[in-house]
Amino acid sequence: MRGPCILSCITLIGTVSITEDGDGNVTGVYLPNSNLPCMDEAETDVLLEAADQLNQYFSGKRRDFDLPLSYDGSEFRVSVLDALRDIPYGETRTYAQVAEAVGSPRAYRAVGTACAENPLPIVIPCHRVVPTAGGVGSYAGGSSMKRRLLEFERENA
Structure with missing residues (x-):
């Protein structure tokens, strides 16, 4: 068994880094310009599979992720x-719909907080959650990246 580790891969949106807990589970996805955790770099089976699935997603060949x-x-x-x-x-839901x-129908703000703290963006698609009032709302990678991801999915749906 090895300890937690990280692997970076080049994607359509820039360099994305993926972390593993050492037990074969993906624990984090770090979008471009994120502060990365200090971990050993490694090419474990699960990290290589995660990188491959991300590349499939960004080539329009994968719609969801099958990772531990x-x-x-x-x-x-x-x-x-x-x-x-x-x-x-290719679809969106509002924070209120997720709540x-x-x-918890009144917990739409808490849904926003959970989305903001999502450790696995793209893999867990918090970018598909938008405000009821319109627009795309906030995103860890910035609203322009969120808009780009939503447009990409609509074009490839």
């Missing part, structure tokens, strides 16, 4: 992250 993931947090946060994985490729889906 590890993320934690409150029961609510985990339920939101799980619900985000159910949003179909309703997890059984």
Whole structure:
């Protein structure tokens, strides 16, 4: 067993880095210009598979990810992250719709917080969640990147 490690790959949006916990689970996706954790670089099976799936996604050949993931947090946060994985490729949901889906219809701001703290952007598609009032809203990679991802998915859906 090895410790936590990281692998970077070049994608359509720039260099994306992926982390693993050492037990074969993907624990993080770091968008371009993110502060990266200090970890050993490694080409483990799961990191190579994650990089391959990201490249398939950005070439329009993959719509969702089939990777062993590890993320934690409150029961609510985990339920939101799980619900985000159910949003179909090329579609969006509002923060209020996600709140309703997890059984907390008034918790749309807490849904926004869970999206902002998503450790696995793109893999867990928080970019598919938008404000009820319109626009694309905030995103870890910036609103222009979020808009670009949404347009990319619509074009390839």
